[in-house]
Every structure is written in structure tokens, then in C-alpha cells.
Amino acid sequence: MKPSTTPRRPRGAAPKTPKTKSKATPSRQEPPKRRGANSQQARFSSRLRAWGRHHRAMSWDSFYRLVRHPVGNLLTMLAIAIALVLPAALWLTLDSARLLDAELDESATLTVYLQPAVDPAQAERIEQAVSAEQAVLDTRMISAEQGMAEFQRSLGLDDALAGLDDNPLPASIVVRPQDVEPAAMQQLASTLEALAGVDEVRVDLAWVERLRHLAALGRRVALALGVLFGLGVLLVVGNTIRLAVESRRREIEVVMLIGATHAFVRRPFLYSGAWYGLGGGFLALGLLGLGNHWLSLPVAALAASYGASFSLPQLDMTGATILLSCSTLLGWLGAWLAVTRHLTSIRPR
């Protein structure tokens, strides 16, 4: 194709040539041993710059390699994304369950039952004493009459209760505590129980506790799934990188022959792995968004039928960042494992 080659002919064509040559010539006259020593003693900072330069070059190089074969690489990323979506979705669900949990905490209360003999004026004083407690957020007084009325309303037992001569219900004070931790609530309960005129303090924590245990269980399941699917990502990336290493085997052999370190050989593959991970992470975000969109309508309809409004949890900025960095790290790690395992089998011929 190109004109065949007597070395001298096209020289004039390249304007750079004479300059390059005149510069190069003097250094060639140095004794050979010195040259080796000089290049060995490159200063630390210049070595650091070289290192940074190679990192930059390899990150772009591996990126271009990805872009050059979009379909195959997109499939790899999709496999990573699918492996990430399930644990991420579960995590989101738990996150919303934790929100729910917080709302429940808000409704966590203690009920202080007063002695039947206590009259309304005394009850008022007791309520003030209860409000004065540090651990108490606010209080609501339910007088004996109000209590009876509520009881009747909720049970529909008007007639039966109307037969009673006097009201058997004591006045009570509903207390919202500052701290809804079980231990703190128990402690508050015993403090309030010691007040004069207080008959009994009820703390109903069993169902809150149950929900907590359920959340803990869910968290563990999510963690186990996360680990399993994380391993899945490692395998996907590892396998892809293994093939990439195999297809560049000759190149690796050559650069090792001329003095490349393992780190140098590994670098482009590590970047490929990280890119796969990052791409998979973005796809996973997309899938989560898609799923959210897909489910939001029926979920809203369902919630509305219960007279509630509920929207599916969305991954916030922090969550997205965590997902992306985890997937990138997993991709990098998968590549590292694959290359390191594979490099030992590549020996220059």
C-alpha cells in the first residue's frame, strides 16, 4: 500500500526529523553503563508522576476497550446489575420498614392508671408532676368519664355498662416518652409508678419488640443475600476478565519479556473490572427506578384502599453512592482475583 522503503527517501517529508535527530545524538555518546544507572535513579516524584500517568492512560484505555465492544460488555454489566438489584431492593424495603418502625415508635406510649380514690383536682396535680419528668415528651389526661365513654364506644356495650352503678374505670394519663427504647421506657414506668396516687403503669412493648426482631431478621437476610450476590458479581467480572486476559495473552507475554511488573500488567484489567462494576451499578440504579415506576401505581392504589398514602421507597443520593461504590469495588476485586490467578500461568516464552 504505502511506497516501499528506502530508509532515507521520505525524511524531508517529516519536519520534526532533523530536530529530533540532533537532540538524540549527543546522549548516545554517553557510556552505556551510566545510562542504565541514571534511568534507575529516577526521582521519587517523577516515578509518582509516571505512575499517575499510567493509571490515567490505562483507565482511558480500558474504557475505550469497553466502548469498542458495546453489546457484549453491556450484557456483562446487565448480569452485574441483576445481581445487584435484588439485595438493593431488599435493602430499600428494609429501609422503608425502618421508617415505619420510627412511626410506630412515635405512637409508643405508657399509660399511667391513677388510684380510684383520686379526685380530678389531684389528678391534675399528678399530671403536672408526670409532665415535669425529664423523660416525658407530653401527656394527655383521660378522666374516668372519658375512659368510660371511649370504652363504650369501642366495645358497643352501652347497655351492659349502663347497668353499672358507678364507673369502675380509673382516670389515666397517656404519656409519650422522649426515648422509646424498651429499657428507658421501663425505667420511666417505674419512676412514674412511685408517684403518689398512681396505681399502675402499663408499658405495652411486645408488638414493638416483635417488629424489631423481624427487622433484625430481615437485615440479616439482606446481608446474606448481599454477600451471595456480591460473590456473583465477583464471578461474573472474574470470568469476563479471565477471557480478556486470555485474549491479550501475547501482549502480556511480550511486556513481561521486556520488564513489565505484575502491577503494570494487572492495571488495565483492574480498570476494566472497575468500569464493569460501575456500569453494572448504574444499570442496577436504572432497574431499581424502573421497578419503582412499574410498581408505584398498584401500590398507591392498594394504599388508598386502606385509606393510607404510601409511596415506594427510593434510593437517595447516599444510597446510590453506596451502591455505585460497592459495585465498582466488587468489579475491581473480581478483576484482581482473576488476573492474579491467571498471571501465574502466563510465562513468557
Next chain:
Amino acid sequence: MIAFEHVGKRYGGRFEALAHLDFRVERGEMVFLTGHSGAGKSSLLRLIMRLEKPSRGRVMVAGHDIAQLHASQVPFYRRQIGVVFQDHQLLFDRSVFHNVSLPLEIQGIEPRETARRVRAALDKVGLLHREKALPVELSGGEQQRVGIARAVVNKPSLLLADEPTGNLDPQLSADIMALFEDFNRIGTTVMIASHDLALIARLRHRILRLREGRLVADEGAV
């Protein structure tokens, strides 16, 4: 520069590729290594490149027993040796320029300095005008010269070549050998394995003759 001390190399326990090798190559010497194929020329070069360790004896290069080098030091050792391969070992998806710049890239030499040195090396082998070509666009002789440029771009103190004129016609072979002599003239120690007896006899350098893994003649030593 190179000293073999009672070196032997066996493969797979039985086959003795090299045995009882004892010789020295001084700094700045140019030495031919000859013998029939299978006589152990390549094995000997592989020992110097530390692609393999000797089964017996010591290989000293620049005063160091290279078998003692830790695996992590080997890359840095190899950077001090330029090697020209019979099959060039060029990367076919990279231009001539990038093939030659590879050793400098590996060492992290600055891009401007790299370009300068690559062009100097290419100029030396007469291929400056082909720097943008891909290796497949070059003839066999040109590919070999790219290989030589890559071997010397690093200004190594030791230059090894394994059958560098293997597939070339006599005129091209003579040109290539003349190039090696040029490098030798500026102080590089050069060791060339070749079975082109007629050519190397004309060049009047020291010749180490191998037969079945043994050194049978050491002619023309200085």
C-alpha cells in the same frame, strides 16, 4: 558482564539442554553464539534473561547471581537487557512507534522524553518514516529492525539477540549485523545467537560454539 560458572540446565529431569558451561563475556564485547538448532543457544539466552534458572552452577550478570533475584526484582533486571527475538515479538495492534516505546512506557518515562528516544532509535534503524505504520505493513526485515529499535530504545548495557537474521536474505542479514556492530561500538555488550556461519565468520568477532548443550569451541576471544 556475563559469567557462566559450571552451568547446567535440565528440562523435566532427564533432557540435558546445557551442561558444564564455563565462560565469561567482558563488558563491551561482541560475541556470537552458534551451533545447530537444538544445541542450546536459546536455552542459554533464556538463562541470561532469567526466563529460567540453571539447574546447576551460577549465571552472573554484571556481578550478580541472577538466580538469587527475587521474583519482584526480575522485571527491573530485564529492563537493563535489550532482547531481539527471532519472531520479533511485536504487538500487531500497535503502531511501530508504540511498539518501540513499550519499554519506556513500562518504565514510566515522560512522554516527551519517550518520543524523543523512540524517534532516535527508529532513526538509528532507518525506520523513522514508518513510525505510524502497523507491523503487518512492514516487510520481515523492517519488522526485525523495529524489534531491534525496541531492544535498544532503553539504552541497555547488554543486548541479546536470538537468530535475528533467521528469515532474512543475505544482504538484509548483513545490514542487521552491521547495526549490532554499531551498538557494540558505542560500548554495548552484544551477544547474538545465530547459525548463519558464513555471515558471522566474515564479521570477525568472538564465537562460542555449542554442541548438544556443551561449549565445544571458543574462537577469536580477545
